[in-house]
Structure formats: structure tokens, C-alpha cells
Amino acid sequence: MQQTLHLGQTLEFPGDPFRDGPSAARHTTRGGVLVDGARIAAVGDGAALRAAHPQAAVIDHGGGLILPGFVDAHAHYPQTGIIASWGKRLIDWLNAYTFPEEARFGDPAHAAAVARTYLDLNLANGITTAAAYCTIHPGSVDALLAEAQARGLAMAAGKVMMDRNAPEDLRDTAQAGYDDSKALIGRWHGAGRLRYAITPRFAPTSTPAQLEAAGALWSEHPDCLMQTHLSEQAEEVAWVRDLFPQARDYLDVYERHGLVGPGAVMGHAIRLRPREWAALAATGAAIAHCPTSNTFIGSGLFDMDGAQRLGIPVGLATDVGGGSSFSMLRTMAAAYEIGQLKGRALHPAELVFLATAGSARALRLESRLGRLAAGMDADLVVLDLASTPVIAQRAARAGDIWEQLFPTIMLGDDRAIVAVHVAGHAGDARRPA
Structure with missing residues (x-):
């Protein structure tokens, strides 16, 4: 089965930020999400994943932030x-x-x-x-x-x-x-x-x-x-x-x-x-x-x-x-x-x-959805963190991922959604049951 490697910024949540604070998240500036079929196979450094899986098709989202759907x-x-x-x-x-x-x-x-x-x-x-x-x-x-x-x-x-x-x-x-x-x-x-x-x-x-x-x-x-x-x-x-x-x-x-x-x-x-x-x-x-x-x-x-x-x-x-x-x-x-x-x-x-x-x-779906992690369903959304002029000028002043992301949370809309993948497929793809 063809593997696909998504490259971009990644944001993982090994912990719960309500309990552990922002350190519950792991941000990788040039990260990667390896998808094998309908599941995530690996998440980590993009260059390392690319070297380890040279056969994978590559989708480079640039500075886009890859999140779970x-x-x-x-x-x-x-x-x-x-x-x-x-x-x-x-x-x-x-x-x-x-x-x-x-x-x-x-x-x-x-x-x-x-x-x-x-x-x-x-x-x-x-x-x-x-x-x-x-x-x-x-x-x-x-x-x-x-x-x-x-x-x-x-x-x-x-x-x-x-x-x-x-x-x-x-x-x-x-x-x-x-x-x-x-x-x-x-x-x-x-x-x-x-x-x-x-x-x-x-x-x-x-x-x-x-x-x-x-x-x-x-x-x-x-x-x-x-x-x-x-x-x-x-x-x-x-x-x-x-x-x-x-x-x-x-x-x-x-x-x-x-x-x-x-x-x-x-x-x-x-x-x-x-x-x-x-x-x-x-x-x-x-x-x-x-x-x-x-x-x-x-x-x-x-x-x-x-x-x-x-x-x-x-x-x-x-x-x-x-x-x-x-x-x-x-x-x-x-x-x-x-x-x-x-x-x-x-x-x-x-x-x-x-x-x-x-x-x-x-929704009792935490074993399959909601995180970027190996074994999870490959439902992904990619955010453009500079989707409008006002967001772009604010994000350009950011000192960390949170300052970069927060303007998109407060001011963003569907223009910030640059890619959606459902179970490893593009989100607009209609597949038979």
C-alpha cells in the first residue's frame, strides 16, 4: 500500500494541556506525518521520516500547520x-x-x-x-x-x-x-x-x-x-x-x-x-x-x-x-x-x-481520533497561519508557535483551511462505502 508523507509544522499532544500546561504539546517546525493507508504510521522530524521512507509519496505543506481533523x-x-x-x-x-x-x-x-x-x-x-x-x-x-x-x-x-x-x-x-x-x-x-x-x-x-x-x-x-x-x-x-x-x-x-x-x-x-x-x-x-x-x-x-x-x-x-x-x-x-x-x-x-x-x-473516540500519533486514523487538517493580510502581519511578529497560531484562532475562517485528509484521502474525495 502506498505511503504518503505530509511535511509541515506539526503539533502533537502527548499530554493534556489543562493538566500539564503548554508543555503537554510538542511542536516540530519542520515535521512530518507518515500515513500508511488509512492510519498514521509515524510522526516526527520530517527529514528523518523522508530518509527512512524514500518510497513514500511526499506532500509538502510548507509552513502549514498539520493538526488532527x-x-x-x-x-x-x-x-x-x-x-x-x-x-x-x-x-x-x-x-x-x-x-x-x-x-x-x-x-x-x-x-x-x-x-x-x-x-x-x-x-x-x-x-x-x-x-x-x-x-x-x-x-x-x-x-x-x-x-x-x-x-x-x-x-x-x-x-x-x-x-x-x-x-x-x-x-x-x-x-x-x-x-x-x-x-x-x-x-x-x-x-x-x-x-x-x-x-x-x-x-x-x-x-x-x-x-x-x-x-x-x-x-x-x-x-x-x-x-x-x-x-x-x-x-x-x-x-x-x-x-x-x-x-x-x-x-x-x-x-x-x-x-x-x-x-x-x-x-x-x-x-x-x-x-x-x-x-x-x-x-x-x-x-x-x-x-x-x-x-x-x-x-x-x-x-x-x-x-x-x-x-x-x-x-x-x-x-x-x-x-x-x-x-x-x-x-x-x-x-x-x-x-x-x-x-x-x-x-x-x-x-x-x-x-x-x-x-x-x-465521544469515546480517543483511541482512533484527535491526536497526531502512530496508529491513529489519518484524519488531518492543514492550517495556513497567514491566510489573510491581518493574520499574516500579526503572525510575522510571533516569537513561538502559540503567538503564531493564536491570530488564526481568533481571526481565521475557512480561508485558513488549506488541506483536509480523511482516512488518508483528500477530504473532497468521494469513495464507495
């Missing part, structure tokens, strides 16, 4: 078309924009078209893996995962389960939600690089019977992910308290129904009580931090330091379309800004870690 821990692909819709709080957003748009996904042709656009936009922004919410329609899952499979992508997705507090044409039942999801697990979970995520949208749109059915399904398929929303806005938390008066708090609703544990990915988690923080840490559940949506719809400020102190896995997420950008660079910038408002500036090493290894860990 970005991993988006929480997104709503059906909301692609309504991104940047004006002026609503969470519940108003659902009723005014989300539910009318999701009703269109009963049409398989529409679902397929949006799936193509969504994945095109992801790849244009260096996102090679995402955990996506679909709609109540099983065909919406089929459309996304079939398209992802055709492109060789690692992808997690699931049919939204909703049996109350939603329009009639977007409600299933506890039994139908279970049956549809079980059939989709059989069809897609473990097919190629795909994984299924059991997806009760959030507590207000599921009856206790449906949450119980979702918990039962997860207990039957514990290697699936379970994704839902938790404590995004104050009004939502109050609504959950009214709907589930017997629960100690919002997280307890999920705990009572077997929906908390390793493989659970809780979106947002902004307004948690001390007991909820402790329970998340004790159970091994993860959080998807969604900074652009938290600011765009006015949800609040996530406590990154609190989560890290407790050892809770945290991934970074666009939350498209409540999130206002497909760019993981812009998402990192928003996480930095929220950190500043919380009193702690996240280091560039921490921001890149969140968008790669952190998200992979949150």
Missing part, C-alpha cells in the same frame, strides 16, 4: 439552513425556526441535499468528525450517515426522540422512538467509521415513558453514544422543574432513566448545581461546550475550569444552527472569549486540544 462534539445538521436566524431565546428558537425546518426532513430528497451541504461545510472548515442530531424522521439519519459513509467519514448521529411539547408532525411515541432507533442502530452502528447516538432531544420534549425507553435501549447497546441537552437556559431549567417535580434537579431526570454514564454527551451544561457537577464527574459523562450558540441565543457562560478541575471530559462544539458558525476556529475563539468573561484566558494549546483530543475523548 477537528471533531465537533454537538451539532444539528437539519438546522444548516436556518443558521444565523435573528433574535430568539431557546424555546422561541425551537418554535419559530427549528421545528418548521425539521418538519421538512420527512422528504428524503430534502434530507439528502442538506446532508451533502452540511458535510461540505464541515470539510471546508476542517471538521472531519461530528456528533449530529438528526430529526424525528429515520430517513434523516439514513441521509446523513449514507453521505458520511460515502466520504469515508467518522460520524456519530441519531434520530431525535420527541413525544411531547413539539408539533404533532414532529412527535413520535415512546415505542416508536425505541423501535426506530433500534432499527437504525442495526443499520448503521459500526458500519465503516459510523456510530449511532441514542438521541432524546431534551427532557421537556420526552415523556418519562420515552426517557425510560431511551435508557433501556442504551442499556441494550452500551457501545452507542447517548446525546442530549442539559441546563442550557434558565427558562429551560424552570420548565424541567415543572415537568419533573419529583427530580432533584435537571440531571437527575436523566439519571432516573439510565441516561447518564460513560458515552453520555450533555450539550451545554451551563446552569448546573453542585450536585450535578459531582454526579457528572462520578459517572463519567461528558459535556459538549457550545460557545457560539451560548452567546448567540444568550444562554450564559460555561464554567470550563470547574469541569476540568473535576476531570469531566469536555469537547468543543459548533452547535450549528443555534451556533453561529461552521468554523471550528471561530468556535475556539468564542471559547476563549467566554473564558475571559469567566476570568481565565484559555491558552491556544487548550483551545486546539478541546477541538481535537478533547472532543474525541468526549
Whole structure:
């Protein structure tokens, strides 16, 4: 099998910068990533790798920074078309924009078209893996995962389960939600690089019977992910308290129904009580931090330091379309800004870690994705650290890789993405399943 050697700057993360500081990263100015088939075979000095593997095809990215492909821990692909819709709080957003748009996904042709656009936009922004919410329609899952499979992508997705507090044409039942999801697990979970995520949208749109059915399904398929929303806005938390008066708090609703544990990915988690923080840490559940949506719809400020102190896995997420950008660079910038408002500036090493290894860990994909290391899947993104005049003039003054990279994090967009490779192939290559 033909080997390919990518040359450029490389940034490896043998450690965790939240625990070890910037020294957790290893930067090589003229590094190399040797790819053998769909896996990374070696990472190190570029000249040494070239000498050791003279038969390898060489792709020289010059001064480009080679990173693992970005991993988006929480997104709503059906909301692609309504991104940047004006002026609503969470519940108003659902009723005014989300539910009318999701009703269109009963049409398989529409679902397929949006799936193509969504994945095109992801790849244009260096996102090679995402955990996506679909709609109540099983065909919406089929459309996304079939398209992802055709492109060789690692992808997690699931049919939204909703049996109350939603329009009639977007409600299933506890039994139908279970049956549809079980059939989709059989069809897609473990097919190629795909994984299924059991997806009760959030507590207000599921009856206790449906949450119980979702918990039962997860207990039957514990290697699936379970994704839902938790404590995004104050009004939502109050609504959950009214709907589930017997629960100690919002997280307890999920705990009572077997929906908390390793493989659970809780979106947002902004307004948690001390007991909820402790329970998340004790159970091994993860959080998807969604900074652009938290600011765009006015949800609040996530406590990154609190989560890290407790050892809770945290991934970074666009939350498209409540999130206002497909760019993981812009998402990192928003996480930095929220950190500043919380009193702690996240280091560039921490921001890149969140968008790669952190998200992979949150999705239980850390053994395959999120780091440049031998044996990992060869999902790569290459950044131009001088992609616009303003970024170029700032990066030219840099004294180290962090000063060189930070302007691209804060000011960059899809113009900074100069190459994407998926499982060793160019990211725009469409390959058969």
C-alpha cells in the first residue's frame, strides 16, 4: 500500500494541556506525518521520516500547520439552513425556526441535499468528525450517515426522540422512538467509521415513558453514544422543574432513566448545581461546550475550569444552527472569549486540544481520533497561519508557535483551511462505502 508523507509544522499532544500546561504539546517546525493507508504510521522530524521512507509519496505543506481533523462534539445538521436566524431565546428558537425546518426532513430528497451541504461545510472548515442530531424522521439519519459513509467519514448521529411539547408532525411515541432507533442502530452502528447516538432531544420534549425507553435501549447497546441537552437556559431549567417535580434537579431526570454514564454527551451544561457537577464527574459523562450558540441565543457562560478541575471530559462544539458558525476556529475563539468573561484566558494549546483530543475523548473516540500519533486514523487538517493580510502581519511578529497560531484562532475562517485528509484521502474525495 502506498505511503504518503505530509511535511509541515506539526503539533502533537502527548499530554493534556489543562493538566500539564503548554508543555503537554510538542511542536516540530519542520515535521512530518507518515500515513500508511488509512492510519498514521509515524510522526516526527520530517527529514528523518523522508530518509527512512524514500518510497513514500511526499506532500509538502510548507509552513502549514498539520493538526488532527477537528471533531465537533454537538451539532444539528437539519438546522444548516436556518443558521444565523435573528433574535430568539431557546424555546422561541425551537418554535419559530427549528421545528418548521425539521418538519421538512420527512422528504428524503430534502434530507439528502442538506446532508451533502452540511458535510461540505464541515470539510471546508476542517471538521472531519461530528456528533449530529438528526430529526424525528429515520430517513434523516439514513441521509446523513449514507453521505458520511460515502466520504469515508467518522460520524456519530441519531434520530431525535420527541413525544411531547413539539408539533404533532414532529412527535413520535415512546415505542416508536425505541423501535426506530433500534432499527437504525442495526443499520448503521459500526458500519465503516459510523456510530449511532441514542438521541432524546431534551427532557421537556420526552415523556418519562420515552426517557425510560431511551435508557433501556442504551442499556441494550452500551457501545452507542447517548446525546442530549442539559441546563442550557434558565427558562429551560424552570420548565424541567415543572415537568419533573419529583427530580432533584435537571440531571437527575436523566439519571432516573439510565441516561447518564460513560458515552453520555450533555450539550451545554451551563446552569448546573453542585450536585450535578459531582454526579457528572462520578459517572463519567461528558459535556459538549457550545460557545457560539451560548452567546448567540444568550444562554450564559460555561464554567470550563470547574469541569476540568473535576476531570469531566469536555469537547468543543459548533452547535450549528443555534451556533453561529461552521468554523471550528471561530468556535475556539468564542471559547476563549467566554473564558475571559469567566476570568481565565484559555491558552491556544487548550483551545486546539478541546477541538481535537478533547472532543474525541468526549465521544469515546480517543483511541482512533484527535491526536497526531502512530496508529491513529489519518484524519488531518492543514492550517495556513497567514491566510489573510491581518493574520499574516500579526503572525510575522510571533516569537513561538502559540503567538503564531493564536491570530488564526481568533481571526481565521475557512480561508485558513488549506488541506483536509480523511482516512488518508483528500477530504473532497468521494469513495464507495
